[in-house]
Amino acid sequence: MSVDLVHTGLAGQTVAVLRELVLTGEIAAGERVNEVGLAQRLGISRGPLREAIRHLASEGLLVLTPNRGAHVPVADNDGVHALFELRSALECAAARLAAARRTDEDLARMREVSAASRAAFTTGEFPYRLDLAFHGALLDAARSPLVAEQVRLAQQRVILLRATKEVAFSHERASMDDHDVLIEAITAHDGDRAAAVMATHLDRVRDQLLTTR
Template identity: 90%
Template sequence: MSVDLVHTGLAGQTVGVLRELVLTGEIAAGERVNEVGLAQRLGISRGPLREAIRHLASEGLLVLTPNRGAHVPMVDNDGVRALFELRAALECATARLAAARRTDADLARMREVSAASRAAFTTGEFPYRLDLAFHGALLDAARSPLITEQVRLAQQRVILLRAAQEVAFSHEQASMDDHDSIIAAIEAHDGERAAHVMATHLDRVRDQLLT
């Protein structure tokens, strides 16, 4: 990964770069963050790096251990189930709210991201950013800032789990189909249908992680 930091907003940029390294699996689950090496690589002092580490620890993407530094967490099956219980409760509610509150602009944005996901997938890629972008567009349509904040934290932790796995073509194809079904339900103002598809979608992702 190529990294280029400028000094304006250094702390925020360092958080963004470190988050990228964790979510893409470049710093793998169970691996310790090498503060000295990473600070040298980024061309910064360890101060802003440690601030970024504390920030990601507050989001659950890193674990701080006294006298041992920070490492990327590993989650067992019970942790996966608990995370998806939270995510399902929040995102099914999001789907219902989006069906009630969406605008034409919201629908256009969801369709745009869905199309971009399919275009990227034909090249053999399914960037996590596009998955986040779809769910982000859904959150924007729901217009519930408190739910949005919590969903985004939960989504990051799911991406962290998926970073170490090779995802099957059939799974990603099904996920994109789910996205389109959710869009159709939201366009029809059918909140229950949107929530049902979301629940099925999240169950599939959970089961894929558990296997």
């Protein structure tokens, strides 16, 4: 990954770069963050890097241990269940809100991202950014900033888990099908159906993470 940081907004850029390294698995689960090497690579001092580490620790993407620095967490099964309990509660509520509050522009954005996901899938890729973009479009339609903020924090922790897993094409195809059914329910202002589809969707993701090594 090539990195070019400028001094304007250095702290925010450092957070963004470090988050990308963690979420893509370049800094792997269980691996310690090499502050000296990473600071040299980014061409920055260790001050802003340490600020970024503390920020990601507050989001649950890193764990800080006294006198040992930071490392990427490794989730056990109990942690996966707890994370998805939170995510399901939040995103099922968001799906209901989206069904009630969506606009035509929101629907157009969800359809656009869904189509892009299928196009990427045909090439053998399913980048996490497209999955995030779809859920982000749904959150935008829900128009509940506090719910959206908490969902996004939970989503990144799921992405962190998935970076260590081999995800089957059949699972990704099912996820894209779920997205299309969500669009149908939200288009129809059917909050109950949207919430039910979201619950099934997240249960599938959870179970896939629990069964994949």
